[in-house]
Amino acid sequence: MNYRHAYHAGNHADVFKHLVLSRLIALMSRKEQPFAYLDTHAGIGLYDLRGDQASRTGEFLEGIARLWQADDLPALTADYMGLVRDMNPDGELRYYPGSPEVARRLTRAQDRVQLNEKHPQDGLLLKDNMKGDRRVAVHLGEGWHVPRALLPVPEKRAIMLIDPPFEQLDEMQRCAKALKEAVGRMRQTVAAIWYPVKDQRALKRFYQDLAGSGAPKLLRVELLVHPVDTPNSLNGSGLAIANPPWGLEEELLELLPWLAEKLGQSKGSWQMDWLIAE
Ligand SMILES: C[S@@+](CC[C@H](N)C(=O)[O-])C[C@H]1O[C@@H](n2cnc3c(N)ncnc32)[C@H](O)[C@@H]1O
Structure with a gap:
């Protein structure tokens, strides 16, 4: 396990993922009933952008720093940008x-947050960063076991984020398997899988596996910062979202053109379609 998320914290892929996550939480919160948030590969939870790792790559400069400076933020970014602002009350972007x-x-008093991180050191940092909030539980186990271990949830409503490091060749297949298990155990799970847009051949197979997952509905959303065929680069990232709450597609149609323009490097673009339509 060599991957350390701190090198990438606040980059274009994090902004895309966390902004969409903020909208999933907002849309799930329209109903008073509680829900559980499950994170299979949680990381450490808080990042210092001036720390050694983040400042060495400077990836956040082409991610959250661009939104931090923007004077044309859409209303739909308010929850996400509000929390980044709350973490940086003196007006300088440092914590992400x-x-x-x-x-x-962003979750409410009645909701539960279940986090899992396998790296022993990162797991302890995560525990430390989450301490004091009794709604939050941190597990130091195997992320791929989370669907079996935690689903179904008593609330009968859940958002599950599946966000592995993609260090190993089989992680795309494992994501598709985790999705299959999740919807097998609780059909209505809102599951979001993050994935890198890099290797088109691997992605073709991945889309096929996702389409065979048995999810009732599956939305594919991608945000690119370079043309898709640019060699040896992270050209963008995607989220495959099972059972997206009603209204998400419309919100993303509003957000994605703005986000692609804001975060594009050699060329920003986006796409959204259904891998499984109802
Ligand atoms: C991409 S990062 C997660 C970032 C985090 N979800 C976020 O958005 O802030 C992936 C994390 O998965 C952890 N990890 C790697 N293999 C794992 C496994 N098999 N089970 C659980 N966690 C794992 C890594 O230590 C790393 O912290």
């Missing part, structure tokens, strides 16, 4: 939330 902190801050 990981998905656990996005979920912890």
Whole structure:
């Protein structure tokens, strides 16, 4: 396990993922009934952009820093940007939330947050960063076991983020398997799988596996910062979202053109379609 998310915190892929996560939480919160947030590969939860790792790559400069400086933020970014602002009250961008902190801050008193991180050191950092909030539980186990271990949830409503590092060749297949298990155990699970847009051949197979997952509905959303055929580069990232809450597609149609323009490097673009339509 060599991957350390701190090198990439706040980059274009994090902004895309966390902004969409903020909208999933907002849309799930329209109903009073509680829901559970499950994070299979949680990371450490909080990042210091001036720390050694993030400042060495500077990836956040082409991610959250661009939104931080923007004076044309769409209303739909308010929850996400509000929490980044709350973490940086003196007006200088320094601290950035990981998905656990996005979920912890945006969920309500009646919701539960279940986080899993396998790396022993990162797991302890995550525990430390989440301490004091009794709605949050941190597990230091195997992320691929989360669907079996935690679903179905008593609330009968859940968002599950599946966000592995993609260090190993089989992780795309494992994502598709985790989705199959999740909807097999609780059909209505809102599951979001993050994936890199890099290797088109691997992606073709991945889309086929996702389409065979048995999810009732599956939306594919991608945000590119370079043309899709640019060699040896992270050209963008995608989210495959099972059972997206009603209204998400319309919101993303509004957000994605703005986001692609804001975060594009050699060329920004986006696409959205259904891998499984109802
Ligand atoms: C892409 S990062 C997660 C970022 C986080 N979800 C966020 O958005 O802030 C992937 C994380 O998965 C952890 N990890 C790697 N293999 C794992 C496994 N098999 N089970 C659980 N966690 C794993 C890594 O240590 C790393 O912290």
